[in-house]
Amino acid sequence: MVPLPIDEIMPQLIETLRSHTRAVLVAAPGAGKTTRVPLALRDEPWLAGKRILMLEPRRLAARSSARYMASALGEQVGETVGYRVKMEAKVGPSTRIEVITEGVLTRMLQADPGLSDVGLILFDEFHERSLHADLGLALSLQTQSFFREDLRLVVMSATMDAAAVSQLLNDAPVIVSEGRVFPVETRYLPRSLEGRLETNIVQMIRQALIEETGDMLVFLPGAGEIRRVEALLRESGLPANAFVAPLYGALPQEAQDAAIAQGVPGKRKIVLATSIAETSLTVEGVRIVIDSGLMRVPRFSPRTGMTRLETIQVSRASADQRRGRAGRLAPGVCYRMWTQQEDRALPAHTTPEIREADLTPLALELAAWGADDPADLAWLDPPPKASLEHAHELLIQLGALDSSRRITSHGRDLAEMGMHPRIAHMIRRATERGLTDLACELAALLGERDILRGRSHLEADLRLRVEALRSVAGGGMAKRGEVEVDEGACRRIWQEAGHLKQSWGNMHKERTQSSDSLMEIGALLAEAYPDRIGQRRGSGKYLLRNGRGAAFASEQSLSYAPYIVAAQLDDQGTDSRILLAASLTEDQLEDVCMESIEEETAVWWEKSSQSVRARKRSRLGALILSEATVAQADPEAVTAALMSGIASEGLGLLPWSRSARQLQDRLLFMHGLDKAWPDVSDEALTRTMEEWLGPHVHGCKSRDDLARLSLPTILAETLSWNQRRELDEYAPTHIVVPSGSRVPIDYSDPESPILAVRLQELFGWKETPRIGMGRVPLTLHLLSPAQRPVQVTRDLASFWQNAYFEVKKDLKGRYPKHYWPDDPLQAIPTNRTRPRT
Template sequence: MTQLPIDEIMPELAMKLRSHAGAVLVAAPGAGKTTRVPLALREELWLAGRRILMLEPRRLAARAAARYMAAALGEAVGETVGYRVKSDARVGPRTQIEVITEGVLTRMLQTDPGLDGVGLIIFDEFHERSLHADLGLALSLQVQSLFREDLRILVMSATLDAAPVAALMGGAPVIVSEGRAFPVETRYMPKPVEGRLEPNVVSLILRALAEETGDVLVFLPGAGEIHRVESLLRESGLPSGMAVRPLHGSLPQEVQDAAIQPEPTGLRKVVLATSIAETSLTVQGVRVVIDSGLMRVPRFSPRTGMTRLETIAVSRASADQRRGRAGRLEPGVCYRMWTQQEDSGLAAHHAPEIREADLTSLALELAAWGVDDPAELSWLDAPPSSALEHAWELLQQLGALDRDRRITAHGRELAAMGLHPRLGHMIRKAQERGRADLACELAVLLGERDILRGATRDADLRLRIEMLRSVAANGEARVTDYPEVQVDVAACRRIWAEARLLKQTWDTGAAQREGEQSDLGGIGALLADAFPDRIGQRRGSGKYLLRNGRGAVFAADQPLAYASYVVAAELDDQGTDSRIMLAARIEESELEEACADQFVEESAVWWDKSSRSVRARRRTRLGALVIKETATGEADPQQVTEALLNGIAEEGLEMLPWTRHARQLQERMMFMRGLDDSWPDVSDEALGRTLEDWLAPHVYGCKNATDLSRLSLASVLEQMLSWEQRRELDEYAPTHIVVPSGSRVPIDYGNPESPVLAVRLQELFGWKETPRIGRGRVPLTLHLLSPAQRPVQVTKDLASFWKQTYFEVKKDLKGRYPKHYWPDDPLQAIPTNRTRPRSQ
């Protein structure tokens, strides 16, 4: 057997595991940790004949690792080394090492919390921080802590920050293997890539094939980009003796195997892969990597309750992993589709999935485990509370949790199924209606990439079920209404097989029972079981209001966009109205049957903004959807008043009949509050918050804006004052003040901290001091005006103005207004509101 770098540290690792309950192994890509560590540890005495479980993030990697180890022992898979992945298992009575996907460990723990017969759990490629890996480690640590002290846990990774994991595991030892990697030359783009991704990738592939020898591994964000690049490559005229191999998780196993196995002698290959090829797998023959710099990750929004796939830039760790693929077997080259300057801006790592994923399955697993509070477990990153709240709410809606968030019998059934709780619930409900076949087809279909390809954006799931069944029956499918659309026949066959297996596994008695229906009616009703929060009601122009209160819209004109009700199974969560990607029609009668126990009958009284009045109706409501509505007679006056106040709060105080007198009164009261905070707060903000306290008694019996217009707002505000406060208001915050000319000039309280008296300068002759209000504590701010009513000076110190500034102002005003009276001594002059005093 070829010597690998990991072999050098195996004695140290074995020694640490003999004396510790766990360890963390950091080994560079190519060190051989995935295939050598389980084989080296299987004879350890502390195992005492028990099995080793090794978790891999992906099915392809799990199968490949099991095959490689079995071949190293000269055996077939299923003997000493086996694997368990979703819908596929190869294990036997002599199996010592089981390579499993992460979700399988959760099922095993829920079935047998003691993990009888298991001595070691290995978490491989833990740096990917998948949701299942984080949950699996948290549960395993609790099992180890409570009743399996002899259980060993080993966490392995190539790019992991080991210290936090070691601390989580109670100070576990950290072992590092430097690995062995051949040098890889990194080539960057001279300038940022412009235009569509796929043509740029194809150009770079052709350049690499001309410049370098060996096979080429191309990293692309998703299956769609892989399909388009593959088509463009074939159209471009590849050199002879060249094979193009796609590699992503939704391909059949034999196609995935063809991508990672060596080509027949003399052939070169181009492997078009997603991030599935970043770790664990060695794609034979590769010495050239082309990295698009993009990856696709699921992002959950607690605000909308939806998960969308988002294309993001790779992290530094992912980029280095990808580059390392070129140096596994010999010196290689990595072409990066970004500039060296852009490279410096890459994030070190991506956020763990637990921070951004839909936590519905995790919340159900925790409830099945008996955990009420996630803090009872040890996490590297605790589940976000907002996403958990949404998950608990959905699980209660599905009947998986009770009001106290304890798991129900139905919830335990769903947890055992290993499906997303939405889909498990749909299948269980379908069994009651004799629709298990259709539900299983929908469940698998929704978990896969869309089987329809082409220009159409028709979102109808019925169309896809028709194509699925057509392929199963006839081996082919044609979409007659959309000749430009292609059907992924291979995907249809795989989905059909998985749907049959799913039905055999979870439908009581796999044979079709009496009453089982084979028609396509009721797709919408089944989806309503899975997505009760995404039932949508049409509101015109292809737009829908969802039961959860969010908006949704069809991307293009299509028959489904005219249905009165739909159920949206997939939305993109973009913008104000999410785009509906997959949906089905549901009739109102089906809705009433499917959600019979969820309808709410209510008498609704609300403010109607369009008519600016209170409306009263009797409603049948499903969440945010009003299914039926009829007018009622006289509504409860108290409810009318509450609705009216809600309308005022919604539209703002401006809808009240504010007069100049009312506004001045409000400002005067705020002035007095500034002097004495025992006065009521009548600012707009405070009034808006306390409508029930000050306004409600005065609008009793009002139903609309017209009724409100007859309200005397000044009288309403005055009633907030005591008799003593009204007296003080008139005395200390007068509405007007009489100036020396005899004019009665209004005071502007717009700024309660600095009331303003705007008056012509000539009317103040003889007035020596600035007038004061507010118990003599607040000098008025004087806006001294010209004869044309334009401000010429602003002051709070009239005496100083007469002494220092008046003569400068007089000179200017006398030039502009020569007919007016401008005395040399303003304190002895006669004040006037005319051009000149009458005596002149």
């Protein structure tokens, strides 16, 4: 075999694993770790005939690396080296090295926690930090600790944080391969990218074809960009010796294999790829890499319970992996579609999937494993609590967990199916109804990009997709009327559906498939997405069971359905746009959600009518399925709703008469002097409403009923017997002044009660009157004959001695007919113009 950089450190790795059960291997892209390490370790004595499992993030990489190793041994895949991926396996009785995708390891561990016939697990390209890789490592570490001390674990990558991984593995030895096969020149843009990405990529492809030799690997964010770049290249024309080879996960296996195979002599291959080609693959003949600097990742929102795809900048680690694709077989060049300044701002690593993914599959696996608390396992990044909480709620709705969050027998069945719990639950329920074929077709459709094209893509009805899928599979036309269909995608999805039917169709004895099974699409979707059942609330707008809003982008056939199930939404704005959905009848809804529909009597305060309303409701989450008026509601519930209304709208709902407010002010005055007196401020009354008001509102249902209450009487009941007796003495409502008038006291300012009285009525009164056990002088507002204040004082004696004579001059000039004596203390008080003689 051709020497590779990894060969130099292989003796060190072999020796390390003879004395340690854990190790971390860091090797540059192209060093050969994926294909050389398993072969070098397969005959180690500590393996004792046991198998080696090597995890790969993607199916294409698993198949490719298995073929390469088998070829190096002069064998076919399935002999010494085999692979096992979703829906496909090539292994045999003599297989010693098994390359598997990460989810397969989880299934193996759940079936046999001790992995009795496995001696070594290699976690390749661990820097990608997929959800399954993190879970697989966490479970493997616990297996090693509890069952298999002899089990070896090696974590491998080119760009991971080796120190953090080593620490997770209890300070495992770190082995580093410094070598690189061939140098790669990196070229940056002179200025930031402007205009459409696809147009700029095509220009760079043409430039690279002129400047460099060899095949080319172009990294783009997704299949849509790949198709558009391919179309632009074909429209503008390519050199006669160049051809395009797309490479992304949804392509058939034959097309993927053709993209990574050795090119035709004399021809230049331009591989347009997603991140699928970033690691573990050698695309034969590639010497040029063009990196868009973008990747598409799923982002899950615990708030909405939905996942959406986002296009983000690559990390430095991903950019280095991509660049390494150009130097595997010869010196290469990497064109980066960003500037050197922008390169310095790239994040070091891509955010681990466990932080941003839908954790429902993880939560089910942990429950099946028996891990009640995720903290019992070792994680580089523990699962976020909010996402895990949402996952538990969904699994309870699916019946996979009980109310105590323990896995049910149904949950164990779902976990064994190796697919998302939503889809597994749908297929299980469909099998019981004799609808397995339809469920498998829906599962395959939902797992791929949309098969409709053009304007028909805006129509969200899943029934159109199933009809188109069946038509193409039956040899029908790929385009019918205005509906454009991706024929290649249909064939691939039909093949995937066939695998599912074969795997799960015989799980239970099925009833005869009904001829009108398309009418059951909504019912099956409701099994998978019970949280996204929607109720129509306007033109094309729906309220979902989880409380979120959703709407169709344009008017369509489903816009008038009373109920729908939304399988895909874009999670943008107040109302998420519905991308894929199906209609649901009331009978289907009640059948699917029978155990979740709650009957309740709702009693609430209605602001518009200023009264308590009571209705009996049939509820499914946020959806009100039916309701009717209740004539006689529970009196306690009515009172609680009334009190809630008062609390929300304020004490202004109560009949505050002038005497009620005066009593409140007097009590506040006394509370200021002595905290033993009740606090009857609006804030305190609102806070303690149950205590002082509650006993008096039984039987009241509206504001009109409240108007019949006597607040003075109710407030007085907050006082003790002694306080009632002392109130009139310490905080009188009126005071008799020298003229004989009975003048009210204003307590609106509890700290300074006011007595507003005409000056002439106080003649002969030497001192300011006091209240509140003699501790508080009244604030006197001395009024003119026209009832206007001419002086404010709390020291009447001082006023008579000093200010009175100036005030007298002014008042005598304005009111000459009135009585203005020179000695006010000896004068006769009067409430008339002049005192009677």
